Amino acid sequence: MCSISPLRNLSRLLSIILPQNKSLRRLRIGITGSFASGKSEALKVFAEAGFFTCSADDIAHGLLEKGNPVSEKVLEAFGDVIRDNKGSISREKLKSIVFNSESSMRELETIMHPAIKSEMENILASHPLCAAENAILVKMDMRRSFDKLLLVRCPASRREKNIQARGVDQALAQKIYSFQKDERYAADCADFVIENNASVPIFREKIKKLIVDLYGVY
Numbered sequence: 001m002c003s004i005s006p007l008r009n010l011s012r013l014l015s016i017i018l019p020q021n022k023s024l025r026r027l028r029i030g031i032t033g034s035f036a037s038g039k040s041e042a043l044k045v046f047a048e049a050g051f052f053t054c055s056a057d058d059i060a061h062g063l064l065e066k067g068n069p070v071s072e073k074v075l076e077a078f079g080d081v082i083r084d085n086k087g088s089i090s091r092e093k094l095k096s097i098v099f100n101s102e103s104s105m106r107e108l109e110t111i112m113h114p115a116i117k118s119e120m121e122n123i124l125a126s127h128p129l130c131a132a133e134n135a136i137l138v139k140m141d142m143r144r145s146f147d148k149l150l151l152v153r154c155p156a157s158r159r160e161k162n163i164q165a166r167g168v169d170q171a172l173a174q175k176i177y178s179f180q181k182d183e184r185y186a187a188d189c190a191d192f193v194i195e196n197n198a199s200v201p202i203f204r205e206k207i208k209k210l211i212v213d214l215y216g217v218y
Contacts, residue, residue, distance in 0.1 A: 027214075028124050028145065029131040032138065032186045033152035035177045036162040038196035038203055039133045042152055045207040046131035052123070056134035059119045060112060064089045070115045077107055099175040113140050121145055138185045150210070151190035153183065155197055 029046065033039045040055070047053040063070040066088040074089060075082065078097060084090040098105040117140055124130050124145060134142065143149060154162070163173045187193065192210060196203045 026128040026147075027130075028147045030137050030142065030146035030149045031131060031133045031152065032135060032149065032183075032190075034154065034159070034183050035135060035173065035180050036159045036166065036168075037152045037154035038162070039135065039152050041196075041200060041203060042150065042194070042207050043131055043133045045204050046211070049208075049211050051129045051131040052127035054120060054123050054130070054132050056116050056120065056132070056136075059116050061091070063112065063115050063119070064091065064094075070111065073111050074108065077111060078104075095172070099172065099179065105179060116140070117142060117145075135180045138189065143189055148191045148214075149186065149189060151183065151186045151193045153193060153195050158197060 029051070031039050031042050031046075043053050043055065062068070064074065065071060066086075071089055074094070078094065082089055082093045082097065084093070094108070098108050116134075120132055120134070120142070124132065132146070134140065137143065137146075137149070159177075160170075163170065194203075194206050194210065
């Protein structure tokens with residue numbers, strides 16, 4: 001559900017120069033932005049720098065697995081129509097319902113958001129260096145859970161290319177995007193805004209520079 005890379009230069013440097021300052025050794029970075037904006041790529045760069053990383057989407061997928069108490073609540077709310085042939089929740093069937101009905105989406109959010117928030121905050125509490133991706137971080141009232149907030153922005157033309165590369169249906173992508181318009185609110189409280197408006201290598205360099213600016217090392 002979440003990934004961790006070996007703590008390399010960043011963790012070693014912090015342990016050497018900041019042994020007495022626990023507040024500086026703990027840093028929680030929130031990464032937000034619209035669908036297909038580049039959040040996941042940014043998260044990869046933080047992982048490569050030694051951060052424990054997690055994603056709200058991955059957490060949600062785990063919560064929907066068969067046998068999870070949250071998945072049982074979702075089944076109670078939406079019925080057997082969202083089951084696959086193995087009796088588990090079909091995310092595709094669930095998407096087809098909630099992305100075509102605001103009331104259904106609100107019902108799902110009422111179940112999922114508190115569980116995602118709780119799981120993510122448990123992860124943040126367990127790892128001194130952590131970066132977490134969440135497209136609706138502000139909507140879920142999680143800004144205070146992070147020390148710094150990074151907003152990744154992406155022009156529509158670039159976002160469409162990212163969507164095509166993922167093989168996501170354009171109509172579904174637009175519906176997802178319409179439910180994730182958290183960007184304007186995130187811009188008001190973000191500590192950093194990085195534009196993903198060029199190539200992937202250039203975008204990655206921007207993220208690396210941010211890490212260097214914050215810590216002096218990557």
